Amino acid sequence: MREGDHVLGRYTRRIATQPHTLIAQADPLCNLACSYCYLPFKIRRNPMSDEVAEAVARSAADFASPGAPIDLVWHAGEPTTLGVPRFGRIIAPFEELRTEGLLRHFMQTNATLIDDRWCEFLAEHEFRIGVSIDGPAALNRHRAAAGGRPAFPLIMKGIDRLRSHGIGFSVIAVVTTESITHPEDLLDFFVSLGCASVGFNIEEQEGVNSARPTPTFEQAVEFWRRTITWTRRNTGLTVREVDRLGGYLRARRTGDGWLSTLIDPIPTISAAGDVVLLSPELADTTAPAYDDFRAGNVLEQSIASMLENARRLKYVDEFLTGLDRCEETCEFFGFCRGAQAGNRYFETGRFDTTETSHCRVSKQALVVALSDTVREEHAA
Ligand code: SF4
Structure with a gap:
């Protein structure tokens, strides 16, 4: 076997050659x-140009096929700060793909600027919406508007608009050291919002967020244990992490291919057209040792050709070593498959490491919580 074949095989054994998801930054600016927050440039206005948007659309077309549309998530910065006319211009190059069923738009938004005009636009272009809200007012206080004012009333106003237009949405909530002891209050609140699903991101040290206290492993186990118990008594709200664990257990029982699941390279395109792979959190991060994680720029080459060369990027190569080490040493690898590249970097400064506090509170604690639940039920 030639050296090149070995390197390629090492990459394709772990990482999908074709992404299912692209993440795009319409503008780094955020109004909250x-x-x-982990974003370093959130106070800078720098909208995606028409040329970059057209180049992203050309690249997206390479990955789309009938029956398997590519998902395009507008995120990293608050897309609605651009206003409907400017944002409409950015997504114009994707219309042909979308109307042919080859591309689906998603938007992760703080909802504070969502009004009737936005709702009409989002419905017309069949956006799938994710709202960032952390819980009821008392548990949402770290989401703040300018001057430290609570963002909660503004978010609720936006959610109210979405609901009045019949636009469904999911929620992503950051779980802090305050809210981690209140899982039932969070879950009951999200049911009251009428959202279909919630994903919990346990607060972690990431990007420029490196000084705040983060929840412990023991707190996370208890949080997941009570969340699992809640989900067994309540239907109608999908908890992303519990659902994923259920999917893993089902796959183990039926022999379905969980173990052959490949990591989506999730190309993330900044407003300037730079592309990073594996973790959107790496975008806009200055790291000279890794060439700022740039796989390329869409104005110079297609994302498909960046992916063909991805195995040669230093951080991708190190990440593959980290995955090998995880598989050799970690009893949770079967479920986890190696967790996030970005967390390895932000916690350890490299990618060939294994355990991080992120994987402990988000992956390991979840499995331990389930096994504690089963043990308690057997004992009872
Ligand atoms: S739980 Fe952590 S150490 Fe274990 S496989 Fe996942 S990332 Fe690696």
Whole structure:
């Protein structure tokens, strides 16, 4: 076997050659000032140009096929700060793909600027919406508007608009050291919002958020144990992490291919057209040792050709070593498959490491919580 074949095989054994998801930054600007935000350039206005948007659309077309549309998530910065006319211009190059069923738009938004005009636009272009809200007012206080004012009333106003237009949405909530002891209050609140699903991101040290306290492993086990118990008594709200664990257990029982699941390279395109792979959190991060994680720029080459060369990027190569080490040493690898590249970097400064506090509170604690639940039920 030639050296090149070996390197390629090492990559394709772990990482999908074709992405299912692209993440795009319409503008780094965000109108909120959340205390845990990881984005370094959120106060800078720098909208995606028409040329970059057209180049992203050309690249997206390479990955789309009938029956398997590519998902395009508008995120990293608050897309609605651009206003409907400017944002409409950015997504114009994707219309042909979308109307042919080859591309689906998603938007992760803080909802504070969502009004009737936005709702009409989002419905017309069949956006799938994710709202960032952390819980009821008392548990949402780290999401703040300018001057430290609570963002909660503004978010609720936006959610109210979405609901009045019949636009469904999911929620992503950051779980802080305050809210981690209140899982039932969070879950009951999200049911009251009428959202279909919630994903919990346990607060972690990431990007420029490196000084705040983060929840412990023991707190996370208890949080997941009570969340699992809640989900067994309540239907109608999908908890992303519990659902994923259920999917893993089902796959183990039926022999379905969980173990052959490949990591989506999730190309993330900045407003300037730079592309990073594996973790959107790496975008806009200055790291000279890794060439700022740039796989390329869409104005110079297609994302498909960046992916063909991805195995040669230093951080991708190190990440593959980290995955090998995880598989050799970690009893949770079967479920986890190696967790996030970005967390390895932000916690350890490299990618060939294994355990991080992120994987402990988000992956390991979840499995331990389930096994504690089963043990308790057997004992009872
Ligand atoms: S739980 Fe952590 S150490 Fe274990 S496989 Fe996942 S990332 Fe690696």
